[in-house]
Amino acid sequence: MKTKDYTGIIPPNYTGKEIEAEAAIELKDNNEAKNFYAIAKERLLDVNQWHQVAGIISATFQLVDSNGKEVTRTAGKGDYIKVDIPGPGSKEGHGYDWVYIEELKEVMDENIQSIGFRVRPTAHPFSDGKNIAHFYDDSSTSNFIVTRENTKVSATVIDRNVKPNDDTESFVDKVRHFAVGIGAIATFSKIQWKNLAEGLVKLKNN
Numbered sequence: 001m002k003t004k005d006y007t008g009i010i011p012p013n014y015t016g017k018e019i020e021a022e023a024a025i026e027l028k029d030n031n032e033a034k035n036f037y038a039i040a041k042e043r044l045l046d047v048n049q050w051h052q053v054a055g056i057i058s059a060t061f062q063l064v065d066s067n068g069k070e071v072t073r074t075a076g077k078g079d080y081i082k083v084d085i086p087g088p089g090s091k092e093g094h095g096y097d098w099v100y101i102e103e104l105k106e107v108m109d110e111n112i113q114s115i116g117f118r119v120r121p122t123a124h125p126f127s128d129g130k131n132i133a134h135f136y137d138d139s140s141t142s143n144f145i146v147t148r149e150n151t152k153v154s155a156t157v158i159d160r161n162v163k164p165n166d167d168t169e170s171f172v173d174k175v176r177h178f179a180v181g182i183g184a185i186a187t188f189s190k191i192q193w194k195n196l197a198e199g200l201v202k203l204k205n206n
Helices: 030-045 047-053 171-200
Strands: 017-026 060-064 080-084 097-108 112-121 141-149 152-162
Touching: 017 171, 030 047, 030 112, 030 141, 030 152, 030 171, 047 060, 047 171, 141 171, 152 171
Parallel strands: none
Antiparallel strands: 017 152, 060 080, 080 097, 097 112, 112 141, 141 152
């Protein structure tokens, strides 16, 4: 898949694996496409509802601000996302995996509108732990993008530089991160992100 990154947020892949998922819908004219882009954009930024948008999805997501407060607003640069996946949680993440929104950009002109944000695994931001609290290491990024090209609206999720995390002093976490990370690289992330991409550009959410 050759994704056009109008926002410029997607880093090159220099190590590990790449995982990509995309879904798109064609609207009848530019006005309808612009209106639907606004809907898809709202869904993208409403991280707390991703498990509803995606339908069958194996993780839940909670937006957390820089003060450690769980919030219900749209996502912004500098926020954290607390991820709850099935099975044992990360000890260093206090039961969760954590990522940081390090970039968010939107570009707009008459024929192109695109918004996206990039997240990176991080240590638990509100504890004394310094090791990465995620099953991927911090060279990995996940990039979430919604784009309108004329009458086409698409959603893309791209993981780059994906490797299991071994940055932990906990043997249990080391085993957990390796097992979950390998599973995510093989199937979990691909299925999860495909469901999310399709949900972002679905005409009607159930």
